[in-house]
Amino acid sequence: MKHLSLFCLYALVTLYGHTGVLSQGPSYGERGSDLGIQVFQQVVRSRPLENVVLSPHGVASILGMLLPGAHGVTRKQVLNALRYKKKGPYNMLKRLHKTLTAKSNQDLVLIANAMFSQEGFPMEEAFVATNKANFQCESRSLDFSNPQGAADEINEWVNNKTKGHIPSLIKADMLDSALTRLVAVNSIYFKGLWKSRFQPENTKMRPFNGGDGNVYKVPMMSQLSVFNISMATTPQGLKYKVIELPYHGNTISMLIVLPSDEDTPLSRVIPHISTATVQSWTKLMHMRKVRLLIPKFTADAEVDLEAPLSALGITDMFSQNKADFRHLSAEPVHVSKALQKAKVVVNEDGTKAAAATTAILLARSSPPWVTVDRPFLFLIRHNPTGTILFIGQINQP
Numbered sequence: 527m528k529h530l531s532l533f534c535l536y537a538l539v540t541l542y543g544h545t546g547v548l549s550q551g552p553s554y555g556e557r558g559s560d561l562g563i564q565v566f567q568q569v570v571r572s573r574p575l576e577n578v579v580l581s582p583h584g585v586a587s588i589l590g591m592l593l594p595g596a597h598g599v600t601r602k603q604v605l606n607a608l609r610y611k612k613k614g615p616y617n618m619l620k621r622l623h624k625t626l627t628a629k630s631n632q633d634l635v636l637i638a639n640a641m642f643s644q645e646g647f648p649m650e651e652a653f654v655a656t657n658k659a660n661f662q663c664e665s666r667s668l669d670f671s672n673p674q675g676a677a678d679e680i681n682e683w684v685n686n687k688t689k690g691h692i693p694s695l696i697k698a699d700m701l702d703s704a705l706t707r708l709v710a711v712n713s714i715y716f717k718g719l720w721k722s723r724f725q726p727e728n729t730k731m732r733p734f735n736g737g738d739g740n741v742y743k744v745p746m747m748s749q750l751s752v753f754n755i756s757m758a759t760t761p762q763g764l765k766y767k768v769i770e771l772p773y774h775g776n777t778i779s780m781l782i783v784l785p786s787d788e789d790t791p792l793s794r795v796i797p798h799i800s801t802a803t804v805q806s807w808t809k810l811m812h813m814r815k816v817r818l819l820i821p822k823f824t825a826d827a828e829v830d831l832e833a834p835l836s837a838l839g840i841t842d843m844f845s846q847n848k849a850d851f852r853h854l855s856a857e858p859v860h861v862s863k864a865l866q867k868a869k870v871v872v873n874e875d876g877t878k879a880a881a882a883t884t885a886i887l888l889a890r891s892s893p894p895w896v897t898v899d900r901p902f903l904f905l906i907r908h909n910p911t912g913t914i915l916f917i918g919q920i921n922q923p
C-alpha cells in the first residue's frame with residue numbers, strides 16, 4: 527500500500543463542537559486549520575498523484591510558537607495568514623490547546639511542544655514564558671556544535687512523543703554547528719478506535735482505481751452500518767459524497783470525501799475545501815444504512831513548508847535580512863528550515879496518526895550592519911608601535 531503513490535483517498539480528521547471552541551465566526555482552531563489546509567492545497571498541486579498527509583494544526587502550532595517572538599512585518603504576515611486578531615491570540619490558543627488535549631476525549635490526542643535552544647543563546651524570558659503558559663512548551667538546551675548529537679536528541683523526543691510513528695524528523699545537515707540557535711518542534715499524536723469497527727474477516731482484496739489510471743488490488747475493509755452521509759457540490763457544480771466515520775469518543779470523526787463522478791479527479795474538489803466547507807457538510811448530513819467499503823491504508827509524507835508558506839504571504843521570517851524576531855532574542859535570527867512529517871495508519875480498529883513539525887532558527891551568517899552615516903573620527907595608527915600617523919574628522923565625506 528505504501529507504494530500506491532497514486533492512491534488518492536482524501537481523508538480529513540476534524541474535531542467537532544466542543545463548547546466554546548466552535549462559536550460564531552471561525553474559531554481559532556479553524557483559523558489555524560484553514561492556513562494548514564491551504565498549505566496542503568499548495569503541496570498537492572505539485573504532487574497530484576502522490577499520497578500526501580499533513581497536519582494543518584501542526585502547521586498552525588509551529589507558527590503559533592514563533593508568533594510571540596515576532597515583531598513588525600514578520601509578525602503581521604503570520605497574523606494575516608492565520609487570520610488571528612492583532613491583540614492577544616494567546617488566550618484563544620491556550621483554550622484551544624486545552625480543549626484538544628482534554629482528558630474527556632476518549633480518543634487520544636497528544637500534543638507536545640518543545641524548544642531546543644543553543645546553550646547560552648539569550649532568549650527573551652517573556653517568549654519562553656508565553657509558550658510555556660499557552661502550549662505547555664518545554665525548553666531544553668542543546669549543543670548544536672555537535673549537529674549529529676543534537677539531531678539525535680530532537681529525534682528521540684519526536685519519536686517518544688509520536689509513540690514511534692515519526693522516528694526521525696531532523697537530519698544533522700539541517701543544523702549548522704556555528705549558527706543554529708533554536709529548533710522549535712510540535713508533535714501531534716492521535717489514536718482513535720472506530721465507534722463501529724470493521725470485522726477483519728470482511729477485509730478482502732478488491733480493486734482500487736489509482737489516480738494514475740491503473741487499477742490496484744488493495745485490502746478493502748467493509749461493514750454494513752448506519753453512517754452520516756451527505757452529497758455536496760463544488761461552486762463549479764461537481765458533486766461529491768462525504769461520509770463520516772466517528773471514533774468511539776464521539777468528539778472526533780474522519781470525513782471521507784469522494785467525487786461522485788468517477789471521472790472527476792480529486793484535484794477538482796480539493797481547492798474548494800476549507801473549514802467553512804466542512805462546517806457546511808454537517809448541515810447536509812443524513813444517517814443512512816449502507817455497506818461501506820474503504821481501503822485499509824498507511825501513508826506518510828514529508829513536506830517542506832517554506833515554499834507553501836511563502837506563497838501564502840509568510841515570507842519575511844525566512845529572510846536573513848527581513849526576519850524580525852526581536853521578542854525572541856536580542857541576537858537576530860531567521861527561520862532556515864520549516865518542515866513537517868506526518869503519517870497515518872487506518873485499519874479495522876481505527877486510526878493512528880502522527881505529525882511532527884519543526885522550525886529551525888539560525889543566527890545571521892553576516893554580522894549586523896553598522897552604518898557610518900554621521901560625522902566621524904578616524905585615526906591611522908601603526909599598530910606595532912602605537913604611532914598615530916594621521917587623525918581626521920569627517921563631517922561631510
Ligand SMILES: *[C@@H]1O[C@H](CO)[C@@H](O)[C@H](O)[C@H]1NC(C)=O
Binds near residue numbers: 682
Ligand atoms: C524518551 O523516552 C525515554 C523513556 O521514557 C526517556 O528515557 C528519554 O529521556 C526520552 N527522550 C527524550 C529526548 O525526551
Ligand SMILES: *[C@@H]1O[C@H](CO)[C@@H](O)[C@H](O)[C@H]1NC(C)=O
Binds near residue numbers: 752753770772808813
Ligand atoms: C450523525 O450526525 C449527527 C449530528 O452531528 C450525530 O448526532 C450522529 O451521532 C451522527 N451519526 C452517526 C452514525 O455518525
